[in-house]
Amino acid sequence: MRGLTERLYKAGILLQLLAFVLGLAFTQAAFAAEPGSLAAIKAAGKIRIAVFADKPPFGYLDESGKNVGFDLVIARRVVKDLFGREDAVEWVLLEPANRVEYLEANKVDIVFANFTVTKARAEKVDFALPYMKVALGVVSPDRNVIRDIKDLRGKKLIVIKGTTAETYFAEKHPEVELLKFDEISEAFQALTDGRGAGLSNDNTFLFAWANTNKGYTVGVPSLGSLDTIAPAVRKGNKELLAWLNGEIRNLGKEKFIHKAYAEALAPYYGNSVDPEDLVIEGGEFR
């Protein structure tokens, strides 16, 4: 009798586990199908936009804790054109590896966090028209500059999880040993502590970082393919995507991305970068 009860009990536990897993699978499907329509956003009176808090000069917090940067200048304008005022927005701060997840789980409506367009990502989210060009780079200390990927042999390269740099090195140069961090700020902390020979990320970001941090050089200025950076919406959210694309085309007519560059990036780059190497107007990338 005891054996039977025990067996029934065990079967019960197994069933519960199964139900839990199935439940997970279905919730996922339900979220993916739910559209955060433009009407729903307008009814809520605010839009949720994901941005970075630790990637100056693209998305960061200033001394007063305000979200600022190149991405933010463009995102604020988008909010203003949608609602007629700039403050109808909830800024959601995230780390790079969470960008797709936050859209899929319906935590945000748009990701405006220096999001490089890649094939793998485009399968999970819908990218709008691009506003920026980017390639990868490697920054390293002046006393031991990395000028070529060959220089990395037997050394550690710091990358941030969920970035194109991580994917690039994992797939194209598996011989390079990677030291992976969740947060951008932790990764740079590790670089300055000398835990790695260099750090790889978007070259645009590294130029700005090396300009403000003495003793570091972007020894590998361009690596991999030239990619674009664009805002993204949840997969299948066609209405918001179409509106956002229209908005980016309109901004191109008044050369707004150049204005955003002058406001947020020029102070960091000075004359070291030509705006035309970085800015895309109206989503037209050749």
Add this chain to the structure above:
Amino acid sequence: MNLEFMQGALPLYASALLLTLRISLLGIVLSLVLGLLCSLVLYQRERERSRALWGLGKLVCVYIEFSRNTPLLIQLFFLYYALPKLGLMLSNEECAVIGLTFLGGGYMAESFRSGLEGVSRVQFELGLSIGLKPLQLVRFVIFPQALALAVPALGANCIFLIKETSVVSIVALPDLMSVAKELIGMYYNTLEALFLLVLCYLLLLVPVSFLLTLLERKLRYAEFGI
């Protein structure tokens, strides 16, 4: 669920599982040693009223409070990011093991102490009265009873420490949690990656929990009557 992706990810999870196991084991063994030493200091302090022991005991108390009342995450942050500023550079694995030992030592010390204190005073007197030397008294009378009393708490601490390893990705160690996050970040198969993560932790912890129950039965034969 994308089974092909899960199959491809298995080797990554396997090596991460080994790493998690290695750090956990090192952390558990070292924290058991540290905990035992600390509890012996506290225990002896009650019996001998020497000044040196009193000071040492105070130090142990401070350590226990400190280790039990700060999160592992913060301890790891300190070891990995703050110590280099003071000129001490530890590797990420050293940081993880030291962090776990520091945290676990406090918990283990308290568990051992409760076990030692649970052994009744009469047992000493009885032991002495049949002519046992102090070391024999500890080896054959006090320690087996104290261990039997402490083992459920010690076992719970072991499981706690294994679970706590899930934060070591903060020091860039490719443990289970870290691999799951990485796969999500690179291939965006959130459900599959997290499902494998839960499965791996179960795979790791269920046998440990089972072994601990067996150990408990074995050590507490007086109570279980086996």
